[in-house]
Amino acid sequence: MEIEIQLTGAAIAEKISLPPHLGPLGAWLEFRGVVRAAENGAQIAALEYEAYPEMAVREIRRLLETLAARHPCQAARILHRIGVVPVGEAAIYVGVAAKHRAEAIALLGEFMDRLKQDVPIWKRRAWPSLEPERGAVTRGTLEVQKSAAKTGDRSWPTAAGSGPALRSLDEAIAEIQSRCQPLPAVPAPLAEAFERVLREAVSAPEDLPPFDCSSRDGFAVLADDASEYFHVVDTIHAAGWQPRQLRAGEAVRVATGAPLPCGGLRVVMQEHVEREGDRINIVRNELVPNVRRRGEDVKAGQLLVPAGARLDAGKLALLATAGCAQPLVSPRLRVVHLTTGDEIIPPGQTPQPGQIRDSNSILIRSLLQPWPGEIVQRHLPEDFELARAAISNLQSPISNADVVLISGGASVGDKDFTRPLLEHLGFEIVFSHVNLRPGKPLIFGVQGACVAFGLPGNPLSHFVCFHFAVATALARLVGEAAPRFLRGTLAAKLDDKPNPRETLWPARLEFSGGEIRLQPLAWASSGDVTCFAAANALLRVPVNQGSLAAGAEVDFLPTTAMLGA
Ligand code: AMP
Ligand code: MG
Numbered sequence: 001m002e003i004e005i006q007l008t009g010a011a012i013a014e015k016i017s018l019p020p021h022l023g024p025l026g027a028w029l030e031f032r033g034v035v036r037a038a039e040n041g042a043q044i045a046a047l048e049y050e051a052y053p054e055m056a057v058r059e060i061r062r063l064l065e066t067l068a069a070r071h072p073c074q075a076a077r078i079l080h081r082i083g084v085v086p087v088g089e090a091a092i093y094v095g096v097a098a099k100h101r102a103e104a105i106a107l108l109g110e111f112m113d114r115l116k117q118d119v120p121i122w123k124r125r126a127w128p129s130l131e132p133e134r135g136a137v138t139r140g141t142l143e144v145q146k147s148a149a150k151t152g153d154r155s156w157p158t159a160a161g162s163g164p165a166l167r168s169l170d171e172a173i174a175e176i177q178s179r180c181q182p183l184p185a186v187p188a189p190l191a192e193a194f195e196r197v198l199r200e201a202v203s204a205p206e207d208l209p210p211f212d213c214s215s216r217d218g219f220a221v222l223a224d225d226a227s228e229y230f231h232v233v234d235t236i237h238a239a240g241w242q243p244r245q246l247r248a249g250e251a252v253r254v255a256t257g258a259p260l261p262c263g264g265l266r267v268v269m270q271e272h273v274e275r276e277g278d279r280i281n282i283v284r285n286e287l288v289p290n291v292r293r294r295g296e297d298v299k300a301g302q303l304l305v306p307a308g309a310r311l312d313a314g315k316l317a318l319l320a321t322a323g324c325a326q327p328l329v330s331p332r333l334r335v336v337h338l339t340t341g342d343e344i345i346p347p348g349q350t351p352q353p354g355q356i357r358d359s360n361s362i363l364i365r366s367l368l369q370p371w372p373g374e375i376v377q378r379h380l381p382e383d384f385e386l387a388r389a390a391i392s393n394l395q396s397p398i399s400n401a402d403v404v405l406i407s408g409g410a411s412v413g414d415k416d417f418t419r420p421l422l423e424h425l426g427f428e429i430v431f432s433h434v435n436l437r438p439g440k441p442l443i444f445g446v447q448g449a450c451v452a453f454g455l456p457g458n459p460l461s462h463f464v465c466f467h468f469a470v471a472t473a474l475a476r477l478v479g480e481a482a483p484r485f486l487r488g489t490l491a492a493k494l495d496d497k498p499n500p501r502e503t504l505w506p507a508r509l510e511f512s513g514g515e516i517r518l519q520p521l522a523w524a525s526s527g528d529v530t531c532f533a534a535a536n537a538l539l540r541v542p543v544n545q546g547s548l549a550a551g552a553e554v555d556f557l558p559t560t561a562m563l564g565a
Helices: 053-070 103-117 141-151 168-179 314-322 362-369 384-392 418-424 460-477
Strands: 003-008 027-034 045-049 075-081 083-086 089-096 121-129 218-223 229-236 249-252 264-269 273-276 279-282 303-305 332-338 371-379 403-407 428-431 442-447 450-455 486-490 500-513 516-521 535-541 553-558
Touching: 003 053, 027 103, 045 075, 053 075, 053 103, 053 384, 075 500, 089 103, 168 428, 168 442, 168 460, 218 229, 303 314, 332 362, 332 460, 362 371, 362 403, 362 460, 384 418, 403 418, 403 460, 418 428, 418 442, 418 450, 450 460, 460 500, 460 535, 500 553
Parallel strands: 003 075, 229 249, 332 371, 332 403, 403 450, 486 516
Antiparallel strands: 027 089, 045 083, 045 121, 075 089, 218 249, 218 264, 229 279, 273 279, 428 442, 442 450, 486 553, 500 516, 500 535, 535 553
């Protein structure tokens, strides 16, 4: 089949000619997909299309060839318009020539059905009706984009996939929080519940301690018994309780934790008595009763651990005490982490010119440690097709994952295929850029309960994007509070030029004189790695701020658990 494919920024002509030199024709079927005035229920002026041109052309060709094997046709001509396409104008033209109309109709129908899912061309945003001062859409893509940048993206609709391409840091965090939902809770034995999030509050089923008991090894006597000598009438070990009413002059030998045989007793420490056979003599009288009263720690029904709490050692011990042996907790997270980049080699190898050792794999693996689960890590070939094949061969399929992370290839370079790959995998792209330094080309996608991030490959961008974006998503998925910015004081001047992007600046957090003090760390590029060894916080530097003086109050995000506890 003769195939001609063109992606174009210009309007598609009213009349498209037939390919020359075709044999006898039965049908020349033409289809034009025209932009409608309503998108997702809202009135719009235009739709903006974006594509990975090289990949899109290759995928369209592949699709047509596959379809032609089943529906033999003579020629196909595809024109797809990219950029802003005003309402009423064609976004796509498909012309199919065949000997019989049925084959042309079948090929065209299937092609249009599969175009959306197989080809990296997508609706980047819907343009609402434009006021005149913003410039008419017909003035062309470039001018409209410029005017949108001037007036700020905030006025554009924020419905999924059609909102502003460039999110502010706060918008991105809010969107991640609203698009990620807690995964269904599961019961887990205590031994497997460490660091998982409790999803159902646990209250005390009974008083704790459940009975009056001795807090010392010693002798229980009536609290008001002033006798000089006592007759030891019984011995009670921790496990061998027998009720018994004591009389004046009687004592019961008790061990620490042993239940007392009746009410109204005190315990005399064994160090404070002299014993001869079954007679004791108190040599030192203390006023303390040495008794732990029933319910003095917790009363039945009292809240022990709230829902949303992370189960650390202490909380697990509390649950065990309360008999909660199978708490309802967050599931173990299943994470697939895919690295990209043909220049990336394992850390143990010596780089040839142009090669870079992989630091993102261990970075992501380590950063994921606080969230119990399984992580599958693979390196993908830097080719859309091969990467697609590698993913479909994964032992644990992507469809089983809760979180998919792709390192690198998040931008719009020739070889950057993260976005089309995620779309091919069925993810709806919620946003693809954040007005942030470092970490601008950050992709966030969702597919049902599964979330995906395309992280810019530079290690520092990775570090930043993980802490504000991925960690927010993980917190939502497991059902705990998302990481939040805290306030601290700058320990030294932060030297910077005003920047139109908000910045998350690596810093070293220390406690000094009862204050949280933040030392800004030196970094020149998002490729810098030296600050990793010292960074345990990210300072928030507002848009166009420039330098900040020592002593200034700043917002920061801790990157270790030291403050979160
Ligand atoms: P990319 O986002 O693919 O354009 O990559 C941006 C930069 O990050 C490039 O210099 C890459 O070499 C580097 N990079 C990508 N992946 C890794 C990795 N796994 N470890 C270290 N550097 C990486
Ligand atoms: Mg790359």
